[in-house]
Amino acid sequence: MTLSLFEARIRRLRETGVDPVIATPIPLADLWERARSDSAYRLGRLIAVRTPLWWRAGAAHDLDSGDAWVRWYPDAPERSLRNLLHELAHNRRKTQLPATVADDWRDELETWLEAAAIAAAWGLDLFPADILDELCSLTEQLRVEHQAAAELAGTTDPRLARAAHIALCDLAEARGWDGATFEDALYGVHRDAAVNDAAVGFDRTALRSVWSIGHGTGGPFGAFQIA
Structure with missing residues (x-):
């Protein structure tokens, strides 16, 4: 089975002893489901992480699958929500x-x-x-x-x-x-x-x-x- 880019990155981090994935915080899940109810979006999975999958990155989106990952900042949840909105905007724009x-x-x-x-x-x-x-x-x-x-x-x-x-x-x-x-x-x-x-x-x-x-x-x- 071919791993997606995000899955491969998560596996790589886990091999170093770091599991970046966390249960999706409710504010992120609510925002994702709000977009999912709108036909303008074609969404896959939302992956919340405690550490970035890439150095200095806060989120990313895969246009083909509709998947997105977002880093959760417990002390600054609005930052995570902004990053998720950015990825949702990519999804809606169908960015090529x-x-x-x-x-x-x-x-x-x-x-x-x-x-x-x-x-x-x-x-x-x-x-x-x-x-x-x-x-x-x-x-x-x-x-x-x-x-x-x-x-x-x-x-x-x-x-x-x-x-x-x-x-x-x-x-x-x-x-x-x-x-x-x-x-x-x-x-x-x-x-x-x-x-x-x-x-x-x-x-x-x-x-x-x-x-x-x-x-x-x-x-x-x-x-x-x-x-």
């Missing part, structure tokens, strides 16, 4: 992958604005102006990071850019980098050359899930095949 990294993150910005509109329509006061401004700034930061990740991976494909960014985040988490170190490494300007070298040499096999063959029908890689 744009052609460029810039377009990808422009779409993310529009999705945050739609999430705020959904909250307002449902009578939820979750997106005051200062919070929305902060989320827009964070989206711009992620656009810049993904552009840098794309350059390190030698690609302009936004799917590969996302995969490269995930791989680099995994590297940062494994090495205990903070946000400033991560940013310096992306641009090769950290004072420690070993940090810059690690970013340049990140594990490209992490991109396998989104590799494609541009011409012809493809075939085995023979001696160059990655097991």
Whole structure:
């Protein structure tokens, strides 16, 4: 059986002794069921977690399955609800992958604005102006990071850019980098050359899930095949 991306990630964490999955908190479950009752959404499973499946991430959505995972912040439940609304907005928008990294993150910005509109329509006061401004700034930061990740991976494909960014985040988490170190490494300007070298040499096999063959029908890689 082929595991979904989320399932594979959860299994990987469990193999390290960390089970990220928790019982779905009632506020998240209620919001999910409210959307499920609306034909504009095509939803699968909601997975609540105590630790992020990806470094610094708060939620993610799989358009094909309609599944979503959301990190639950017990001390800031409204943050979790905002992240879930963002994933619901992706689901309602039927977001397709744009052609460029810039377009990808422009779409993310529009999705945050739609999430705020959904909250307002449902009578939820979750997106005051200062919070929305902060989320827009964070989206711009992620656009810049993904552009840098794309350059390190030698690609302009936004799917590969996302995969490269995930791989680099995994590297940062494994090495205990903070946000400033991560940013310096992306641009090769950290004072420690070993940090810059690690970013340049990140594990490209992490991109396998989104590799494609541009011409012809493809075939085995023979001696160059990655097991």
